[in-house]
Amino acid sequence: MIDTTSLQRLQRVARPKTPSALSNALVFGWRAVLKFKHVLPEQLFDLVMTPIMFTLLFTFVFGGALAGSPGEYLQFFLPGILVQTVVFNAVYSGMGLSTDLGKGLFDRFRSLPIWSLSPFAGLMVGDILRHLIAASIILAIGLILGYRPEEAGVLGVLAAFAMLIAIGFGMGWVFIVLGLLIRTPTTVMTLGFTFLFPLVFASNIMVDPGTMPDWLRDFVEVNPVSLMTTALRGLMGGGATLSQVVLALIAPVALTAILAPTTLWLYLRR
Numbered sequence: 001m002i003d004t005t006s007l008q009r010l011q012r013v014a015r016p017k018t019p020s021a022l023s024n025a026l027v028f029g030w031r032a033v034l035k036f037k038h039v040l041p042e043q044l045f046d047l048v049m050t051p052i053m054f055t056l057l058f059t060f061v062f063g064g065a066l067a068g069s070p071g072e073y074l075q076f077f078l079p080g081i082l083v084q085t086v087v088f089n090a091v092y093s094g095m096g097l098s099t100d101l102g103k104g105l106f107d108r109f110r111s112l113p114i115w116s117l118s119p120f121a122g123l124m125v126g127d128i129l130r131h132l133i134a135a136s137i138i139l140a141i142g143l144i145l146g147y148r149p150e151e152a153g154v155l156g157v158l159a160a161f162a163m164l165i166a167i168g169f170g171m172g173w174v175f176i177v178l179g180l181l182i183r184t185p186t187t188v189m190t191l192g193f194t195f196l197f198p199l200v201f202a203s204n205i206m207v208d209p210g211t212m213p214d215w216l217r218d219f220v221e222v223n224p225v226s227l228m229t230t231a232l233r234g235l236m237g238g239g240a241t242l243s244q245v246v247l248a249l250i251a252p253v254a255l256t257a258i259l260a261p262t263t264l265w266l267y268l269r270r
Helices: 004-011 021-038 040-067 070-089 091-102 105-111 118-145 153-181 185-201 214-222 224-237 242-269
Strands: none
Touching: 021 118, 040 070, 040 118, 070 091, 070 118, 070 153, 070 185, 070 224, 091 105, 091 118, 091 153, 091 185, 105 242, 118 153, 153 185, 153 224, 153 242, 185 224, 214 224, 224 242
16 A cells, blocks of 8 residues: 555656657657668668669760760759659658558557657658768769769758758658558559659759750749759859749748648548
C-alpha cells in the first residue's frame, strides 16, 4: 500500500509541459534522419543513378550536336539536371507517406497530443537530405567531367543549393497530398511521374527553346520548371537577376501556401 506521505509527494508532481510545435517537428525530423540512415544504400542507387545516366548520356551523346562540344553542353545542362533531380525526388515524399499510412503508423501519430503537421515535418527533413545528397553527387560528377561555376564560385553554388531546397520543399507538398489520397506507393509514383514528365521534358533543362514551335515555346517559357532552371543557371553562372529568382520561387511558395493547409485538412479528415 502507498502511505500518505508518498501519496502527497506524488500529488505535488507538476504535469510535464506540452511540447512545442517546433519540438514535435524536430523529433519527427530526427526520426526521418534515422530512417534515412537505414535505407541509404538502396535510396542512393535509386535517387542518383538516373540523373547520373542522364548527365553522361546527354553530355557525350548529344552534347556535340546540341552545343558544339560536350564541355559546352555540360555548362548549360548541369544546372538543369539538378532541378530535374530535385523535382523527381519529391515523388518519394508521397511514396513514403503512402507506405506509412498503409501500415497504420499515421493513425498512431494522429492519436498523440502533438502538433498536427509535425509528422509531415519528418517527411520534409527526409526530402532535404535526399535533395542535398543527390545534388552534391551530381555536382561532383559534373566537376569531374569539366563543369566549372567560375564566375559564381562557392557562394553561387551555395545559393543554388538553397534554391534547390526551396524547390524541393514546394514540390514535396504535391506528392504528400497524393500520398494522402492514394492507397499504394506504386500508384503514387506512377501518377507523380505522369504529372512531372511533361513539365520536365517540355522545359529548357536539356535544350534552348529557341528552335521549338511557337506554341510549344510559349509553354516552355512560362513552365515553372523552366523558370527554376533559368534562375539556377544564373546563380551557378554568376548572372542571376532578382526577377529570375523571384519567378523561380513563385511556384514553390504558392504550392506551400495552398497545399500545406490542404494536407492538414485531408490528414484530419481521414
